[in-house]
Amino acid sequence: MQWFRNWRRERILRRHPLDERLWRSVTGRYPFTRALSGAEQSRLREQVILFLHEKSIVAAGGLALRDEMRVCIAAQACMLTLNLDLAYYRGWVEVIVYPDEFVAEYDYVDEDGIAHHVEAPMTGESWLEGPVILSWADAELRSGDPGYNVVIHEFAHKIDMLNGAANGFPPLHAGMDRAAWSRAFGAAFEDFRERVARGAPTAIDPYAAEHPAEFFAVLSEAFIESPAAVRTEYGEVYRQLAAFYRQDPAARNEAGSRILQVESRGRSPTHT
Numbered sequence: 001m002q003w004f005r006n007w008r009r010e011r012i013l014r015r016h017p018l019d020e021r022l023w024r025s026v027t028g029r030y031p032f033t034r035a036l037s038g039a040e041q042s043r044l045r046e047q048v049i050l051f052l053h054e055k056s057i058v059a060a061g062g063l064a065l066r067d068e069m070r071v072c073i074a075a076q077a078c079m080l081t082l083n084l085d086l087a088y089y090r091g092w093v094e095v096i097v098y099p100d101e102f103v104a105e106y107d108y109v110d111e112d113g114i115a116h117h118v119e120a121p122m123t124g125e126s127w128l129e130g131p132v133i134l135s136w137a138d139a140e141l142r143s144g145d146p147g148y149n150v151v152i153h154e155f156a157h158k159i160d161m162l163n164g165a166a167n168g169f170p171p172l173h174a175g176m177d178r179a180a181w182s183r184a185f186g187a188a189f190e191d192f193r194e195r196v197a198r199g200a201p202t203a204i205d206p207y208a209a210e211h212p213a214e215f216f217a218v219l220s221e222a223f224i225e226s227p228a229a230v231r232t233e234y235g236e237v238y239r240q241l242a243a244f245y246r247q248d249p250a251a252r253n254e255a256g257s258r259i260l261q262v263e264s265r266g267r268s269p270t271h272t
């Protein structure tokens with residue numbers, strides 16, 4: 001069936017070209033897309049076309065959803081699957097986008113057996129086998145807090161939930177060591193909780209201390225947004241994420257900034 005999948009994929013790519021100007025404006029927005037090589041940008045573009053074909057991105061709360069917004073969301077989501085496969089987003093279809101924070105209502109029973117009803121403002125939500133819900137005001141942020149990216153965060157939860165409820169343990173590749181993953185994430189999570197509890201400064205969003213699933217999602221967003229900080233603070237977690245996502249964004253950013261330096265030297269005035 002591989003030939004059929006390839007044929008179908010090629011046909012979708014042929015029939016749904018992505019406007020060049022729109023694509024350039026979206027990839028120009030984010031430092032992490034600007035750092036991609038030409039080949040990586042082409043791969044991201046193909047995934048974005050397939051993503052937009054497979055998923056239904058719908059507006060809620062009176063938002064007027066434009067093509068550019070759809071492409072922005074798809075491009076950020078596909079940064080995580082760039083070297084994996086869109087099949088990591090299988091089993092669900094809908095992305096719901098609100099203009100700004102939305103109110104989530106849910107019920108839960110606590111450890112003492114007491115039922116609670118909660119209404120909380122949210123910037124993003126991921127449902128097991130259900131939709132991803134996003135606040136556009138947060139999704140479009142180009143340069144909010146470094147390391148903060150609600151789109152990548154919610155889609156990391158989706159990848160985590162491929163093997164059941166979110167727990168910070170996505171399905172690892174053959175050849176990856178599950179015990180090494182647990183050791184790296186377990187130790188980093190404990191250390192991070194302790195640092196947050198005593199108010200120590202950290203380059204990583206303190207929300208990561210909430211739960212191992214949040215730790216994985218926050219570290220995944222920082223892995224793309226501010227990879228050098230993750231590599232410095234939790235090197236072993238960085239190595240596990242690089243093996244899982246099959247990319248090394250810190251090295252890619254360093255290579256990108258070397259090229260920029262060479263270019264700016266090359267453009268320096270020949271007479272002063």
Ligand SMILES: [Zn+2]
Pocket residue numbers: 153157213214217
């Ligand atoms: Zn989360």
